[in-house]
Amino acid sequence: MEDQFAYKVNSLLSLPSLCLAEMETWFFIVLTISVSLILKAIFNLFSPSKNLTHTLPPGPSTFPVIGNIFLFTKSSFQIEPILRNLRQKHGSMITLFVGSRPAIFVFDRTLAHQALVQSGALFSDRPKALPTSKIATSNQHNISSAPYGPNWRVFRRNLTSEILHPSRIKSYSHARKWVLDILFDELQSKAKTGEPVQVVTHFQYAMFCLLVLMCFGDKLCQEQIKEIEHVLRKGLLNFVRFNTLNFWPRVTKVLLRKRWQEFLQQRKDEEAVLVPLIRARKKAKEEKSIMKESDGDYVLAYVDTLLDLELPEEKRKLEEGEIVSLATEFLAAGTDTTSTALQWVMANLVKYPHIRDKLLLEIKGVVRDGEEIEEDDLQKMPYLKAVILEGLRRHPPGHFVLPHCVKEDTVLGEYLVPKNGTINFMVAEMGRDPKAWEDPMAFKPERFLKSEDGGSGEVFDITGSREVKMMPFGVGRRICPGLGLALLHLEYFVANLIWKFEWKAMDGDEISLEEKQEFTVVMKNPLRAHVSPRKR
Numbered sequence: 001m002e003d004q005f006a007y008k009v010n011s012l013l014s015l016p017s018l019c020l021a022e023m024e025t026w027f028f029i030v031l032t033i034s035v036s037l038i039l040k041a042i043f044n045l046f047s048p049s050k051n052l053t054h055t056l057p058p059g060p061s062t063f064p065v066i067g068n069i070f071l072f073t074k075s076s077f078q079i080e081p082i083l084r085n086l087r088q089k090h091g092s093m094i095t096l097f098v099g100s101r102p103a104i105f106v107f108d109r110t111l112a113h114q115a116l117v118q119s120g121a122l123f124s125d126r127p128k129a130l131p132t133s134k135i136a137t138s139n140q141h142n143i144s145s146a147p148y149g150p151n152w153r154v155f156r157r158n159l160t161s162e163i164l165h166p167s168r169i170k171s172y173s174h175a176r177k178w179v180l181d182i183l184f185d186e187l188q189s190k191a192k193t194g195e196p197v198q199v200v201t202h203f204q205y206a207m208f209c210l211l212v213l214m215c216f217g218d219k220l221c222q223e224q225i226k227e228i229e230h231v232l233r234k235g236l237l238n239f240v241r242f243n244t245l246n247f248w249p250r251v252t253k254v255l256l257r258k259r260w261q262e263f264l265q266q267r268k269d270e271e272a273v274l275v276p277l278i279r280a281r282k283k284a285k286e287e288k289s290i291m292k293e294s295d296g297d298y299v300l301a302y303v304d305t306l307l308d309l310e311l312p313e314e315k316r317k318l319e320e321g322e323i324v325s326l327a328t329e330f331l332a333a334g335t336d337t338t339s340t341a342l343q344w345v346m347a348n349l350v351k352y353p354h355i356r357d358k359l360l361l362e363i364k365g366v367v368r369d370g371e372e373i374e375e376d377d378l379q380k381m382p383y384l385k386a387v388i389l390e391g392l393r394r395h396p397p398g399h400f401v402l403p404h405c406v407k408e409d410t411v412l413g414e415y416l417v418p419k420n421g422t423i424n425f426m427v428a429e430m431g432r433d434p435k436a437w438e439d440p441m442a443f444k445p446e447r448f449l450k451s452e453d454g455g456s457g458e459v460f461d462i463t464g465s466r467e468v469k470m471m472p473f474g475v476g477r478r479i480c481p482g483l484g485l486a487l488l489h490l491e492y493f494v495a496n497l498i499w500k501f502e503w504k505a506m507d508g509d510e511i512s513l514e515e516k517q518e519f520t521v522v523m524k525n526p527l528r529a530h531v532s533p534r535k536r
């Protein structure tokens with residue numbers, strides 16, 4: 001997730017991913033720059049650090065200047081199996097070179113705990129933004145890209161205490177109901193046609209509506225929401241193309257001028273749809289026409305809190321562009337991650353009727369026929385929680401965290417983590433580690449049930465504070481601040497979708513769990529199912 005969608009899981013490696021068709025241009029670029037870089041690169045490669053007692057983790061041999069050249073033809077998702085192979089040869093910490101900068105990858109759960117939890121203060125920094133990210137994040141003025149320091153603390157505390165605090169989250173329950181009704185209407189009208197429904201776009205739209213309301217307060221009309229969604233999605237879809245501009249910006253500004261213009265236009269388009277909403281909120285605030293909390297319809301919006309925020313070091317309020325960056329981060333971070341997880345969970349429930357039936361039985365034990373599922377009811381559904389956790393373990397929406405870095409050369413395990421590199425953690429691999437999970441590729445929610453609920457497990461701590469067994473939200477100081485909200489959204493929507501509708505796989509259609517990288521790691525064959533209102 002690192003432009004305004006800093007969250008983009010595709011960017012997790014911070015690698016410019018280039019398609020083969022562009023290789024000619026890139027060879028030309030490489031040649032043009034090689035003379036000036038060669039001395040620097042050789043210097044970096046042979047003396048990556050002043051620390052003489054530890055070496056970098058092992059990895060494949062590199063080309064001077066350009067590092068592991070094969071990286072330039074791969075997306076981050078394609079690099080995952082390469083890293084897996086390298087692990088057989090080199091062990092659980094690997095170094096790849098992106099240009100002359102080392103990028104370290106960690107498979108080991110204990111080392112992840114050591115770095116991110118036990119030595120959290122050392123490993124919580126973010127790398128310097130690449131040129132496109134610098135523009136999109138208003139020079140690292142959002143939570144996910146801000147360096148570990150006072151600004152990050154203020155941004156993050158504002159989000160967690162003002163918007164994501166459990167009592168505040170509760171105050172958005174009417175929004176969840178509103179969005180659930182929109183989703184039900186869409187599914188019902190599709191169900192009437194008798195055709196199978198491809199659910200993912202409906203899930204994405206539902207999550208987006210919810211986040212827009214939390215961000216801007218007002219229930220916008222659906223056309224307006226669709227317009228914002230369209231603009232932001234365009235940016236997401238072009239993300240890899242725009243990322244290539246970072247490879248050698250001075251050269252790409254000449255050779256890929258049109259693409260730069262397209263990128264800058266994208267940012268302008270985002271400002272064009274979001275700035276009027278921010279200004280409207282500001283005006284209402286100035287006119288004191290926003291209703292008080294005691295009024296029934298009042299909702300505090302994320303943007304309201306940003307208008308009040310003061311940057312501790314610069315001692316000034318946020319500029320409009322910075323608010324745009326923080327708002328787009330909020331919308332992007334909370335939408336595709338959650339809708340991807342929702343799709344994976346629903347796919348498993350459609351694929352495995354015995355799990356679906358067990359969940360339905362649990363819901364029936366809590367809610368009577370004809371009644372709605374209230375949010376408080378979710379607390380009485382341990383199997384539902386186990387289904388969601390199993391979904392996040394087996395299918396984490398991001399297979400890496402966002403790149404971390406250290407401010408000073410540091411040692412992790414037996415290796416050096418240098419300050420001029422990045423470090424990332426193999427999220428999906430950890431959740432599928434056979435040493436931590438029996439039969440790890442199977443979908444078995446029971447592994448998360450406590451013994452009193454008929455399972456063998458203990459209370460599972462997803463924050464990994466004592467031990468890392470899986471980390472779909474990251475762990476430590478940079479752990480996803482939206483964790484609680486995401487879990488609530490997943491529980492609420494899964495429970496209601498199972499309660500209101502019957503779900504059936506299409507005749508003869510095996511549900512495939514193959515993966516594909518988009519913004520998150522999604523189903524290669526999106527879930528299509530027969531959906532019909534449940535008869536009671």
Ligand code: HEM
Pocket residue numbers: 007143144145156329330333334335337338341396397398400401402403471472473474475477478479480481482483485486
């Ligand atoms: C299933 C849903 C979600 C998943 C799997 C997820 C996962 C993650 C992961 C893996 C990280 C990176 C942690 C790291 O770099 O160490 C992250 C960061 C972040 N997430 Fe989420 N996330 C989800 C939902 C949300 C929601 C709903 C929001 C907000 C509304 C949110 C806001 C953020 C922010 C702001 C960061 C950056 C934190 C920082 O750098 O301090 N996420 N998330």
